[in-house]
Amino acid sequence: MKNLGNGTTSRFISLSLLLMITVGLSACATRPPADDLFAVAAFEEANDPLEPLNRVLFKTDQVLDAALVRPIVNGYRTVVPDRGRQSVNNFMNNIRAPITLVHDVLQGEMSRARTTLGRIVVNTTMGFFGFFDVGEQIGLPYHSEDFGQTMATWGASEGPYVYVPLLGPSNFRDGFGFMVDAFVVDPVGWYLGNPRNNLEWAQWTSFGMLFITTKDATMDATDELNASSLDYYSALRSAYRQIRASEIRNGAVAPMDDFDEFDDMSAVTVAPTRQSASISPEMPDTLLRSN
């Protein structure tokens, strides 16, 4: 599956992209009229022109989540104790670390690249194939990078927000990055996916484990968000975009103007690469009364 020369794979990718674009265009949210400044600002800020479609996909995901994903994760939690799950997470982090290494380098973050390389060496050997995170204990903390983040540091904007059933929140940039990482960048995937090695089963197992460990790691937080929000869809969208923006900044706190410019009409900016349309504070009073 991971072999790029494989015709089925590339056909699958082109088909999915085509489907995404067709369905996407037909389900665009209507842009609010230009004179409704509040609605326009909210529309720009949400970065979600596909919202009607996304909300349908989100509802589908919630049904799948209750029927399929949750029982699997709960089963996983019952069978594997806390410490065991931590080891599985460590293992998954380690086999995905080469992706991070590639992107550390592509982003010119050489110090972080050294940390990642050190972690791969130490965790694969002393950490028994990655099941134990020895790196964390000797001052080589974990971080993750992906092609979406690299494209962001190169100046690419998020692109419209998309909600993918089973996989969760994303956007055009990060979704494309995810596919490139899975099918092009990942060296472990290249090795497992090579038909000569007869290890496709291991590759599928790895995909499955990645899915389960990701859901296991995020389920409690998203449940909490669901319980505490009025509109779970938009709270999750906001949280996802903030997490990505934070990852792209490598954990640095968002600049202050994200927070303090609220007395005027400017939209809050979440993404570091994109300036939301801001609206002149000098609005005629008639517009303010129109809502």
Added chain:
Amino acid sequence: MALRFTALILLAFVALTPFSSAQAQDPAAFIGEFSQKGISDILAADIPGDEKQKRFRAMFDQYFDIPYIGRFVLGRYGRLTSDEQKEKFGTLFEDVIVQTWSRRFSEYNGQTLKVNSTVTDGDTGAIVKSHIVGNDGTNIAVDWRLRERESGYQVVDVIVEGVSMAITYRQEYSTVITRGGGFDGLLDEMQKQVAAQ
């Protein structure tokens, strides 16, 4: 009468002094104090849940600049709302946060807050970077955005693993307002949420 009044002033002064001086220290000490007090007086305290919520509300009022957070969350909609709506929003918003946090108190299991560093944030602000460290090795990054007020520092935002509480509420509420029944629709939904707890 005058004596009682003087005694009252004195008492208030004595009661406020240690707090004011602690606040004047530095942002990291302020957050350290907040977390210690939160753990000893609320999270680890052997008191009923109602009492925990009451104590948290008092602490939240003292350590957080709630009106400022409310104004930020309202954002551009602040211009459209009447004073009456604003006041109603302020009360509901505080209730929503107090209830949201209180719901998790029973899950407390010996976690501690480790303050890592402080960076300046604007002219009168600071961000305290910290981690919530659990016994099981869990590690959650929490950044506290502070602003200096006349009484000392106050928290204006809590950023958990990159997700700002204020921005999330602001964006969610903006969606609720534009999709639903405007600002009164939001107030209704918040009212329902508070009543359901």
